[in-house]
Amino acid sequence: MVFTALTASCGGGGGGGGGTATPTGLTLRITDAPVDDLCKVHVKFTEVILEPADGGTSGKVCYVPTGTVPSFPACLNSNEATVIETAALPQQIELTSLDQGSSVALLDQETLPPGEYSQIKLLISEDADTFVIRNTAPSCEVQHGENLRIPSSLQTGLKLNVDFTLAANSLVDFTIDFDLGKSIKYFKNSDSYQMNPTATIIDTLIADTQFDGTVTDSQTTPETPIDPATCKVYVYQGSPAQPDDNCVISEDSLDPTACDLIGDQPYKSADLIGSVSPYNFTTGYMEDGDYTVLLACGEDNTDLDDDLTFINPSVSINPITAAPGLNTVDFVIVDPTP
Known part of the structure; x- marks a missing residue:
């Protein structure tokens, strides 16, 4: 798909005409489908990586928290990747509240170099900020949280294949829809929860059904x-x-x-x-x-x-x-x- 330039007018004081080109950027939203036996699912997203369409070693774009270095090895080579620091990361999101079409922005109009891309990768932390709370807990409060194991969280991340071309002065807006019912499993032997993230990615601007x-x-x-x-x-x-x-x-x-x-x-x-x-x-x-x-x-x-x-x-x-x-x-x- 090819995304063309978007324009917008803003109200406010001060006269003068003319316009300003819309910066090239990326918005990523998170939403989810429901899960039955958990009242809360907290997940901390730490980094976002975009892969180039040609599958080559250069052209990666890596979004990392401000003041940090990438944890993904390919993002450490300046000849292969553009690293963009953002205050939007890391971000902890409570997924069960995002159903019936509601969503929250993980990245909001972050700078993205023009080019052709084929994959978006999300890195998720397994630290204390990623946890679940069962429906059987005394209440849905943080103190009742249990660790959520995510085997592929930092090794490979959650890979979402999406082919798009971003032109100069354009914006792209995607929604990543987690299916918690398919993603999270309970294992009786270890009395624990594991998440193998299952998600789809849609173009927010045309997914209106x-x-x-x-x-x-x-x-x-x-x-x-x-x-x-x-x-x-x-x-x-x-x-x-x-x-x-x-x-x-x-x-x-x-x-x-x-x-x-x-x-x-x-x-x-x-x-x-x-x-x-x-x-x-x-x-x-x-x-x-x-x-x-x-x-x-x-x-x-x-x-x-x-x-x-x-x-x-x-x-x-x-x-x-x-x-x-x-x-x-x-x-x-x-x-x-x-």
Whole structure:
């Protein structure tokens, strides 16, 4: 994709006409899909690295905290990389608060040299500022936090492939959408949590599509046998052959493709909001396209590949061609067929 120049006018005192060229820059936003058994997920981002499109040794851009040197070896060679210090890093972000389309800026219009790029890499710290708090904790306070292990955090970072060309006097704006339900696993043997980050990256300026709707409990006995509290809305790209929820990996696995053969993984998900029927939901943003939207009900454990009950929309026919803005999809939970 090619990004052209953006212009803006600013109000304020003082006369005079004329304009100023928009500086070439990068904005990175963070958002996330929900996770069930954790009330807080704090993650500290320490560095951001952009890789050149030609795959060569030169042309890297490395964003590091002000007054520090890069921890990634390739960023230490001035012949290979441009190092940009920024006060935006390090930044601790609480991910569970960023659902239903909300986001926070990790980098905000930071200087970025014009050029062609193919990958954005995030380095995440495993220190005391990266931790989780369980729903079973006395309260969602920092003192109840537990270490979150991220095996690939500093060795390779989280790699996000995105091809783009940045022209002079232009801005790019991307949103990185973490899927905590797929990223974080609980391991009973060690009684610990591990994060193998799973995320997608979208162009913020064109990803303007969301799904919203209601879920109505029309069972003869409300909440029985299907309890809406165990339901979640999943969005799949295209027409999934075998819809699935979570993927189980071994505790020491660093293989990012380990989930590829275990059913079709959801692209987006959304929790149900409300304590009585009808419940509401709103997904995060995505680009226009064809999607299958399903309601999945059942105990969804992050450390298991569950067999859930999937419910189709009450009116819409999947797949749905989503248009910009809100696309409404409603569900009705009825008594199971004998």
